[in-house]
Amino acid sequence: MTTATHTFPSPPPLVAEQGLCAAQWGMVAFLVSEVAFFSTLIVTYVTFLGQDTVGPTPAEALSLPLVIGTTICLVSSSVLIHGAQLAIEHGRQRLFSFLWAGTIALGIAFLVGTAVEWRELIVDHQLTIGRNLFGTTYYTLVGFHGLHVTGGVIAMTVVLGLALSRNVTRDNCISAQLVAWYWHFVDVVWIVVFLVVYVGGRGGGL
Amino acid sequence: MEAIHPGTLLAASETATQNLSIFAPASPAAQSIQDLAILTGAIFALILVLVEGILLYNIWRFRARAEVTAEPAQVYGSQPVEIAWTTAPTLIVFFLILAITRTLWQAKAAQPAPQLDDHALFVKVIGHQWWWEYRYETYDGRPLNFTTANELHMPVSETGQPRRVHLTLESADVCHSFWVPRLNGKMDLLPGRTNYLMLETELPGLFLGQCAEYCGDQHANMLLRVIVEPPAEFERWLANESAPAAENVAVQTGREAFMAESCVNCHRIRGTPAEGTFGPDLTHLMSRQTLASGEIPNSPENLTDWIHNPQTTKPGCLMPAFDLSETRLEAIVNYLLTLR
Amino acid sequence: MSLAPPAHPFENATHDGSGRRFGLTAMLHTWTTSVDHKQIGILYILMSLVFLVIGGIEALLMRWQLFFPRAEVLAPNTFNQLFTMHGTTMIFFVGMPILIGLGNYLVPLMIGARDMAFPRLNAFGFWITLFGGLLVYFSFATGGAPAIGWFAYAPLTEQTFARGPATDFWALGLLISGIGTIAAAVNFVATILAMRAPGMTMRKLPFFVWTMLWTAVQMLFALPPLTAALVMILFDRQLGAHFFDVQNGGSAYLWQHLFWFFGHPEVYILILPVFGMISEVIPVFSRKVLFGYEFMAAATVAIVFISMGVWAHHMFCVGMSRTLDLVFAAASLLVSIPTGIKFFNWLATMFGGRIRFASPMLFACGFLSMFVIGGLTGIMLASVPLDFQLSDSYFVVGHFHWVLIGGTLFGTFAGIYYWYPKMTGRMLSERLARWQFWLLYIGFILTFGPMHVSGMLGMPRRIYTYDPDRGWALWNQLTTLGALIQTPSYAIFVYNLVASWRNGTPAGDDPWDAWTLEWTTTSPPPSYNFEELPVVHSRRPLWDAKHPEDPDWQYE
Numbered sequence A: 001m002t003t004a005t006h007t008f009p010s011p012p013p014l015v016a017e018q019g020l021c022a023a024q025w026g027m028v029a030f031l032v033s034e035v036a037f038f039s040t041l042i043v044t045y046v047t048f049l050g051q052d053t054v055g056p057t058p059a060e061a062l063s064l065p066l067v068i069g070t071t072i073c074l075v076s077s078s079v080l081i082h083g084a085q086l087a088i089e090h091g092r093q094r095l096f097s098f099l100w101a102g103t104i105a106l107g108i109a110f111l112v113g114t115a116v117e118w119r120e121l122i123v124d125h126q127l128t129i130g131r132n133l134f135g136t137t138y139y140t141l142v143g144f145h146g147l148h149v150t151g152g153v154i155a156m157t158v159v160l161g162l163a164l165s166r167n168v169t170r171d172n173c174i175s176a177q178l179v180a181w182y183w184h185f186v187d188v189v190w191i192v193v194f195l196v197v198y199v200g201g202r203g204g205g206l
Numbered sequence B: 001m002e003a004i005h006p007g008t009l010l011a012a013s014e015t016a017t018q019n020l021s022i023f024a025p026a027s028p029a030a031q032s033i034q035d036l037a038i039l040t041g042a043i044f045a046l047i048l049v050l051v052e053g054i055l056l057y058n059i060w061r062f063r064a065r066a067e068v069t070a071e072p073a074q075v076y077g078s079q080p081v082e083i084a085w086t087t088a089p090t091l092i093v094f095f096l097i098l099a100i101t102r103t104l105w106q107a108k109a110a111q112p113a114p115q116l117d118d119h120a121l122f123v124k125v126i127g128h129q130w131w132w133e134y135r136y137e138t139y140d141g142r143p144l145n146f147t148t149a150n151e152l153h154m155p156v157s158e159t160g161q162p163r164r165v166h167l168t169l170e171s172a173d174v175c176h177s178f179w180v181p182r183l184n185g186k187m188d189l190l191p192g193r194t195n196y197l198m199l200e201t202e203l204p205g206l207f208l209g210q211c212a213e214y215c216g217d218q219h220a221n222m223l224l225r226v227i228v229e230p231p232a233e234f235e236r237w238l239a240n241e242s243a244p245a246a247e248n249v250a251v252q253t254g255r256e257a258f259m260a261e262s263c264v265n266c267h268r269i270r271g272t273p274a275e276g277t278f279g280p281d282l283t284h285l286m287s288r289q290t291l292a293s294g295e296i297p298n299s300p301e302n303l304t305d306w307i308h309n310p311q312t313t314k315p316g317c318l319m320p321a322f323d324l325s326e327t328r329l330e331a332i333v334n335y336l337l338t339l340r
Numbered sequence C: 001m002s003l004a005p006p007a008h009p010f011e012n013a014t015h016d017g018s019g020r021r022f023g024l025t026a027m028l029h030t031w032t033t034s035v036d037h038k039q040i041g042i043l044y045i046l047m048s049l050v051f052l053v054i055g056g057i058e059a060l061l062m063r064w065q066l067f068f069p070r071a072e073v074l075a076p077n078t079f080n081q082l083f084t085m086h087g088t089t090m091i092f093f094v095g096m097p098i099l100i101g102l103g104n105y106l107v108p109l110m111i112g113a114r115d116m117a118f119p120r121l122n123a124f125g126f127w128i129t130l131f132g133g134l135l136v137y138f139s140f141a142t143g144g145a146p147a148i149g150w151f152a153y154a155p156l157t158e159q160t161f162a163r164g165p166a167t168d169f170w171a172l173g174l175l176i177s178g179i180g181t182i183a184a185a186v187n188f189v190a191t192i193l194a195m196r197a198p199g200m201t202m203r204k205l206p207f208f209v210w211t212m213l214w215t216a217v218q219m220l221f222a223l224p225p226l227t228a229a230l231v232m233i234l235f236d237r238q239l240g241a242h243f244f245d246v247q248n249g250g251s252a253y254l255w256q257h258l259f260w261f262f263g264h265p266e267v268y269i270l271i272l273p274v275f276g277m278i279s280e281v282i283p284v285f286s287r288k289v290l291f292g293y294e295f296m297a298a299a300t301v302a303i304v305f306i307s308m309g310v311w312a313h314h315m316f317c318v319g320m321s322r323t324l325d326l327v328f329a330a331a332s333l334l335v336s337i338p339t340g341i342k343f344f345n346w347l348a349t350m351f352g353g354r355i356r357f358a359s360p361m362l363f364a365c366g367f368l369s370m371f372v373i374g375g376l377t378g379i380m381l382a383s384v385p386l387d388f389q390l391s392d393s394y395f396v397v398g399h400f401h402w403v404l405i406g407g408t409l410f411g412t413f414a415g416i417y418y419w420y421p422k423m424t425g426r427m428l429s430e431r432l433a434r435w436q437f438w439l440l441y442i443g444f445i446l447t448f449g450p451m452h453v454s455g456m457l458g459m460p461r462r463i464y465t466y467d468p469d470r471g472w473a474l475w476n477q478l479t480t481l482g483a484l485i486q487t488p489s490y491a492i493f494v495y496n497l498v499a500s501w502r503n504g505t506p507a508g509d510d511p512w513d514a515w516t517l518e519w520t521t522t523s524p525p526p527s528y529n530f531e532e533l534p535v536v537h538s539r540r541p542l543w544d545a546k547h548p549e550d551p552d553w554q555y556e
């Protein structure tokens, strides 16, 4: 074997790999775990749907108009944040900050809407977390979603601060991108919650 | 079961060893499970001998020897070999699934409805922390409607004449599990759910088991006793249990003491004002061989100790001590002793 | 700025000659503020070892109580607290952190990276895991630990049945340490997917790294449901919610599903990295390349996905329909196929090799000979009707200790003996290793073998006492005896770790003549790991370097 050989075989050239960077993979992994978390809460919600012996039921307590409003806020905020990302990719920092601030405003509007809705549920329908299974599962699911929206708004505000101090640029927009992914995720979760809790869970139909 | 004896000697026990082995089946269900156990055990042994054999061969044959220094030939893998040792276990798994299906359909049947002359006993079993409530519902289609506790009596089956016992399992508090190994596998009692288990045996006698799902402090002493009797004897037992409690003027003071104490809040004695349902039904307490869910033999001394302070016998149990005076305690015990 | 390596983490504090006190505070400071993956890895391992001793002492107390029938060593409630804490400790604060710790130390080194992707998140993960553990143990100070069993079946965890704050500490502690675990998983995924050395494609990952990747994926799927379920417990207990409050329509059954949806994948989280370590050790000590890498890799993925669909095999006795029973039984049996593939490939790797029985290989053989037994008893448990008898009996206790010790622990020991020289620059004592191995091997069989027998003789688990007439005494006495034989082996191990760290023979960079990247750098590695990022062409870069005439990449 080891007779002094002349040329050793030389390896094939390396092919540069393309893919997400570490931060992006990190966010993807984190969102996977978030999917698992919300799936659990949603499955639990569905399991207990209609199992209550005392009211109020979802059909009695939940009213749609307000929620449709907050839903529109959240969905359109996803559009805005997407626009913001396109803007920064084209180097238009002013437009970015403007759209980004709009997203934050819509997120806050959503939270305000939720607060109004909860006030109504608690005051007018006496629905608390301890009232019945509906209250238990509803506040847990919607509450955790709201918590995530809050987290998103805080993260976006931080990014806005960076943007205003000109630290978000075309070549340095990873943080904005990751927050945008997170925001899209929060939005998708809301659409599922909306369909499960407000459409399907109220006994079908709008 | 020879192997057990040294252990019992070590433990210096006076009582004969009871058999709770899953390899001493006394019912068709337990029998079919044992058959499956033997089958899987055999497959287990085969695979084990194969794997350990190859391992030992490798260790012995390919141990590094000082004289050889060259690296051995590098073998990167082989597709046919991989396919072979994927296929073989797949076949075994497939075979096992077939065997499991067969046994599963034998051991776990659906619950029938009671019918006249069905020779079947229907009992509702309710698990409590840490005792068993048995509500006898029907036998042979006749309604029974009495409640007893901790010792389950059932009739023996005869060849050609099965007398099945259909248990409806529920829980009053936390999860428990009904397990009498020689009669059947276990089945859980979950609050908020209703489960079903069938018992059937041609062997008269006493069968032991115990709660098999952790249920709090005294899970270890939530013992099960199933007494399998010939039909006539079982009928006698039924007749006795169905009757209200015996009245006996000789123990009138004890009866009054019992009714005046808080006992009545937790215990029922049918035919008296005692209507509690939190604790075991005491109507025919003396027809039971044991107290406190099988923990201690039912003797007057044990009964006295129990009522004096249940917490020394069964620490943590849900019956408190009442600090009864000596005489009052004695009176109550005397009264309870008449509840045959 | 010069890149001169600072003295290695152990040295800079103790050997700086500037006075002991200063050295100690400096050391504490370095370790507590470190964001270096190697130091964090070691912290994880040390934490696990401390908890292993605590959990082991809890086990010994239980064994003392069970030595005689109707013994009165421990109060019933104390016994129940002990098995709850023992199980919780061993699973959450020994098994998981020790594997995460090894992964933390090794993954960047093995893929040729300078650190994990998110060093600060990494430190956060460790400290929060430790904090979770302390929180669970803090319950002792509040009048007693929880007595709910490690899977904490509802409604025993409701305020009605578990008064006092112990259960809240338990839930909060696990919740917090679970967040730490998720953080670690995120870090592993990002590191492995984005920070590999040039040329190290996904198909050329060292096998341990491959298994860590899938372990992390499994954590991402399995832990959040547990987190959610723990939140539900806390809401029930603190806010009056009704998730598991059966009186108000809550469900005991739901908890079981949620818990085991986590709980079953959890046990594979505890074994997959071990499969990885074994797949590193066996080739090196057999002097052969790992047989059938691709099949092994595919089997790993198969295990991850199948194992997410088998959870209800822990619930065969709750009265599911026969069809559901069968589905979950079949899925559980399917796991044996990829696991079998692994086994046969390991055996094939040994076959025709030149096997050196250094301590890592000794433990690897211990693993091979024992884990298969635990796996096969698992198959018996998965055979539904048989599980009707065996479930919640000591047979199950026998099964899972067999896989957890015979599998996870033996494999971890193999890994620690293998990589300790890299971590410290010193070899562990082979003589002590042999003592440890044989005491553990014999003690282990003697402890957990008889448990299968007592289980088949009808002994349920989690009982603090039993009647003398049951015929279980002998088997329990053998078990206790076995536990006593095991105990010194752990002490020897700890002694070996400590003594060899000071006095062990120096190891050099590559004491085992191994093939993966971590052996190219110094032992212990400098804080930046590699002076120059390595370039990789095959799964065994060092084989290529050592055998330039016949490199691996020709065959892959």
Ligand code: HEA
Pocket: B047, B051, B088, B089, B090, B092, B093, C151, C267, C268, C270, C271, C313, C314, C315, C332, C333, C335, C336, C337, C339, C340, C341, C343, C371, C372, C373, C374, C375, C376, C377, C378, C379, C381, C382, C383, C387, C390, C391, C392, C396, C399, C400, C403, C404, C407, C408
């Ligand atoms: C490291 C952890 C680990 C591992 C790897 C396993 C592996 C397996 N386990 Fe185990 N298990 C636990 C840890 C683990 N388990 C724990 C902790 C519990 C109890 C929790 C509690 O209740 O407290 C438990 C409980 C448990 C139960 C529930 C028992 C009950 O409570 O009623 C069941 C039932 O199906 C089960 C099955 C299996 C199966 C089928 C495997 C399979 O993965 C095994 C596969 C391996 C092999 C089969 C061997 C190698 C294969 C071959 C050589 C090929 C040829 C073989 C065949 C064709 C069969 N396990």
Ligand code: HEA
Pocket: C052, C053, C055, C056, C057, C059, C060, C062, C063, C083, C084, C086, C087, C088, C090, C091, C094, C095, C149, C150, C151, C397, C401, C404, C405, C408, C409, C447, C461, C462, C463, C464, C479, C483, C486, C487, C490, C491, C494, C495
């Ligand atoms: C990785 C996991 C793991 C490990 C390693 C162990 C290790 C051991 N286990 Fe554990 N066990 C579990 C996981 C584990 N267990 C789980 C999950 C449960 C279920 C809990 C539940 O039901 O809720 C359980 C339950 C369980 C029971 C059942 C309790 C019951 O159902 O009533 C028993 C009973 O004997 C037991 C015994 C032992 C013993 C004797 C050891 C021994 O191997 C331990 C040996 C170790 C030591 C003895 C360490 C001592 C070392 C020293 C003292 C060193 C000296 C110190 C210095 C020099 C500094 N275990």
Ligand code: CUA
Pocket: B127, B128, B130, B175, B176, B177, B211, B212, B213, B214, B215, B216, B219, B220, B222
């Ligand atoms: Cu009832 Cu255990």
Ligand SMILES: [Cu+2]
Pocket: C263, C264, C267, C310, C311, C313, C314
């Ligand atoms: Cu499992």
